[in-house]
Amino acid sequence: MRYGEEIVASFDVDKDLEIWPNKFRKNYTVTITLPEFSCLCPRSGYPDYATFTIEYTPHLWVVELKALKLYINSFRNRYISHEESANEVFDLLYAKLEPRWMKLTADFNPRGNVHTVIEIDSDRFEKER
Numbered sequence: 001m002r003y004g005e006e007i008v009a010s011f012d013v014d015k016d017l018e019i020w021p022n023k024f025r026k027n028y029t030v031t032i033t034l035p036e037f038s039c040l041c042p043r044s045g046y047p048d049y050a051t052f053t054i055e056y057t058p059h060l061w062v063v064e065l066k067a068l069k070l071y072i073n074s075f076r077n078r079y080i081s082h083e084e085s086a087n088e089v090f091d092l093l094y095a096k097l098e099p100r101w102m103k104l105t106a107d108f109n110p111r112g113n114v115h116t117v118i119e120i121d122s123d124r125f126e127k128e129r
Contacts, residue, residue, distance in 0.1 A: 008073045017071050018064035019096055027100065030062065031055045034072050037106070042079040049109045050082070052089065056102040063097060082108050086118040094122060 001009065034052040041048055052072065071092075075085055086106035094102050099122070106118040 008070060008076065011070045011074045013071055013074070013092065016067060017092075017096065018067040019061040020064055022058040022060055022062050024058075027057050029055055029057050032063075032065070032068065034069070037072055037075065037085075039075040039085050040077065040079045042081055045079070046111065048082065048111065050085075051107045052086075053105045053107070054089075054093065054102070055104075056093075056097065057100040059098055059100045061097045061099075063093065082106065082116045082118060086120060090120040 032054045034054070037050040037052045039048050040046070072089070078085075080088075086104060089106075090102070090104040093099075093104075101122050103119065103121045106116075108116040108118075
């Protein structure tokens with residue numbers, strides 16, 4: 001294995017996803033675009049590619065970007081659906097960061113004449129509880 005493959009293969013989201021204290025108490029928005037998300041279709045094994053956009057208004061925590069990149073890269077060899085991958089990323093970040101607000105958009109590249117966009121917004125999520 002090359003060093004990048006080893007880092008991704010050994011990435012443990014529970015211990016390796018770093019979050020840092022938010023030093024600012026004002027409301028501001030962080031937008032992170034991850035244009036190279038990939039995973040494998042759980043039915044066919046074909047690769048799926050997407051752009052994930054994460055927007056959030058921090059409260060006490062912010063995510064460290066290299067750790068986020070490694071977490072996203074850990075999906076590369078996983079058999080996981082579009083909906084499951086988007087919800088897993090949202091739920092994990094929402095639980096760890098406890099932001100004032102968060103939105104995830106997962107825009108999957110078309111495959112087989114199907115284009116999927118999944119949006120999860122904490123405002124809608126919290127109202128449904």
